[in-house]
Structures are given as C-alpha cells and as structure tokens.
Amino acid sequence: MVEIVEQELHKLYTLVYVLNKDKTKILLGLKKRGFGKGRWNGFGGKVEKGETIEQGALRELKEESNLDAKNLEKKGVIYFKFEGDPVIMDVHLYTTTDVSGDLIETDEMLPKWYNVSDLPYSSMWPDDPIWHPWFFEGKIFTVKFFFKADLETITGYKHKFASSVSELDAINLDS
Numbered sequence: 571m572v573e574i575v576e577q578e579l580h581k582l583y584t585l586v587y588v589l590n591k592d593k594t595k596i597l598l599g600l601k602k603r604g605f606g607k608g609r610w611n612g613f614g615g616k617v618e619k620g621e622t623i624e625q626g627a628l629r630e631l632k633e634e635s636n637l638d639a640k641n642l643e644k645k646g647v648i649y650f651k652f653e654g655d656p657v658i659m660d661v662h663l664y665t666t667t668d669v670s671g672d673l674i675e676t677d678e679m680l681p682k683w684y685n686v687s688d689l690p691y692s693s694m695w696p697d698d699p700i701w702h703p704w705f706f707e708g709k710i711f712t713v714k715f716f717f718k719a720d721l722e723t724i725t726g727y728k729h730k731f732a733s734s735v736s737e738l739d740a741i742n743l744d745s
C-alpha cells in the first residue's frame with residue numbers, strides 16, 4: 571500500500587490591527603479585491619522577498635491605508651490550512667496604537683473605525699470571533715485553523731498561548 575502524504579508549503583503573510591489609544595476602537599478595511607474580497611479585516615498581505623516580516627507588515631499597512639506605524643507589537647501567528655491546498659498561510663499578527671499620516675481609501679481597502687464591542691462579524695472571516703477574545707485580552711498566541719475548501723467552514727483548530735513573543739517560534743501545536 572502506498573501512503574500519500576500531503577506536503578505542506580508555508581507562505582508568510584502579515585495582519586496589522588490598528589487600535590485607538592484607549593483600545594476601544596479598531597480600524598478595519600473592507601477588502602475590495604482578491605483574497606477575502608467583501609470581508610472586513612485588518613491590513614496586511616504577503617511578505618515580499620528581501621524584507622523582514624515586520625517590514626512587510628509596515629509596507630502593507632501603508633499600501634492599503636496610507637498610514638505609517640511607529641511601534642508594531644507582535645501578538646501571535648495564525649496558520650490557515652485549506653482542504654486540498656498544500657499551502658499553509660502563516661499570518662503574523664501585529665498591533666499598534668501609534669500611526670501617522672492621512673487615512674485614505676485605497677485600491678484594495680475601504681477603511682472604517684469600529685467600536686471593538688460592535689464588530690461586523692457576519693462580514694469578517696469566521697475564525698475572527700474565535701481568536702479575537704484572546705487578542706483583546708492582550709494574550710500572545712499561536713493558532714492553526716483548518717478550513718474546508720469553501721473558505722467558509724472551519725473544521726477545527728488548535729492553539730497555544732505564549733508568555734512572551736520570543737516563545738512563539740518554539741511552540742509546536744502538534745505536541
């Protein structure tokens with residue numbers, strides 16, 4: 571009998587959540603094209619060759635909102651695995667309350683501030699309500715979500731918390 575093992579390929583992505591100073595409001599963008607079109611999300615995208623993950627996060631925030639962030643704080647890593655797709659998205663999550671520049675609508679995102687107590691979950695990714703409580707409690711975490719190929723149905727997830735950002739890399743979700 572031949573065992574078929576699906577090889578996983580990891581691709582690096584970023585996701586930045588901009589909060590106001592007292593962390594009661596969050597800036598989301600309505601994705602206007604491509605992956606996640608029609609959903610409200612933070613700002614981010616693929617990390618490009620030659621840049622660090624943090625540089626990628628700053629670039630994507632600027633490209634999608636025109637904002638510059640000063641202090642990006644890492645909050646976790648979110649892995650997404652879609653049925654039948656060997657690519658795992660490794661999404662590095664950052665937050666900041668310190669941005670400058672004029673917020674604008676871009677080709678990719680229509681920005682809007684939301685109260686954190688009233689987020690548009692019906693038009694957001696279905697994983698968001700699962701990890702948002704951890705994020706808003708200030709936890710550092712890693713989580714892997716398993717989706718059906720419909721990009722809508724979550725079949726499971728596993729997660730672990732870290733006591734510091736430096737611990738994140740060492741976390742093995744399979745142990």
Ligand SMILES: COc1nc(N)nc2c1ncn2[C@H]1C[C@H](O)[C@@H](COP(=O)(O)OP(=O)(O)OP(=O)(O)O)O1
Binds near residue numbers: 630650
């Ligand atoms: C599957 O569930 C997801 N949930 C959440 N909250 N965020 C997700 C999910 N899947 C992807 N994301 C995030 C990760 C990135 O921030 C974006 C996707 O990046 P995109 O494909 O738009 O990357 P770009 O480089 O901007 O793409 P272009 O080539 O179109 O410029 O969504």
